Amino acid sequence: MLKSERLKTILQVVSAQKFVTVDELAKALQVSDMTIRRDLNELHKSGKILRIHGGAQLVSDQSKTEKSYRQKREINSKEKLEIAKRACNLVHENESIYVGPGTTLELMVANLKVKHLRIVTNSLPVFEAARTNMNDYDLIMIGGSYRRISGAFLGALANNELATMSFSVGFVGVNGIKDYAMTTASLEEGQTEGIGLDHSQLKFVVADYSKLNHSDFHQFYDLRDVDGLITNHEIAPNVEQNYSQFTTVYK
Structure with missing residues (x-):
């Protein structure tokens, strides 16, 4: 054959x-x-x-059942670690950073090497990963309504808190990106991540190549408004060319 x-x-x-x-x-x-x-x-x-x-x-354009963050940890773990380490290189000493929910972002904060940093997150798993990092970071956990499937705190309380802050860099994950549409499964979760990005001087989205050319329920941000897409070096050339129209691709 x-x-x-x-x-x-x-x-x-x-x-x-x-x-x-x-x-x-x-x-x-x-x-x-x-x-x-x-x-x-x-x-x-x-x-x-x-x-x-x-x-x-x-792979369908919209998953019927959203996986929990525990299930997502088992998918493309090698690729996620590669992206996480690449994202670490964009964090510098004495910065204040916003980190949204996502298993790749858990790996990012766990692998950070800078010594002095303030990390603000609305994700309990990200907070726990940062807490166990050997460096003694200044950690701020944003409160709100707890979304168990993703481990994120959302809603008015979270949004109001984030809206009072400013960050050097913001990092978010996605359930899918199709052309310039960054999507997630939850409207509320997307709104909170969007506020975190809006208050960040530099904005980055992390996504392994399985997330590219796929979408989920809610478009929460425009890829043209972020400073970079951090993904795997194995990304297909035609896919990289497409996304390079909208932002800088880090691979």
Whole structure:
């Protein structure tokens, strides 16, 4: 079977079953596990499937069920760590930074090396990751209504607190980016992140390549209004070219 036919077949299987393992595909197509993994990685990079541990699942423009932050930690963990370390390079001594909810941002604050920093967040998991960093940072936890699935504090209380602050740099995550639309699953969560960015001198969005060319329920910010998109170095050239129209791509 030609590679093009094999990729087409894999897409058909994933579309029909929603989730498929490497072993299932290898047996069905009578090729090695290594060949299937290469195929899945290629389809993942082009945004046609979502590569997860042991296999792949269907990617739709809008997920019907939002994953919890604990579940998201298990997806693309290697890629997220790469992005997190890249984001760390954009943080400098004595800055005040806003960090929104997101598993990549948890990794970012855990890996920060600067010695003196003020971190403001409305994410309990991000706060905990920053608290366990070996550096003794000045941490501020924004209160509000607690959204259990993402571990974020939202609503009027959070928004009012953030609106009184100013930050050197702001970092947010997304559930998806399609062209210039930065999207998330929750309108309230998006509003709070938007305020954090509005009050930041420099604005960055972190997103592994599975988030690109996909969207979720609520557009909360415009990619043209941020200073950079931090993503993986494996981003496909045509995808990078597209997003470079709207902001600087850090990879």
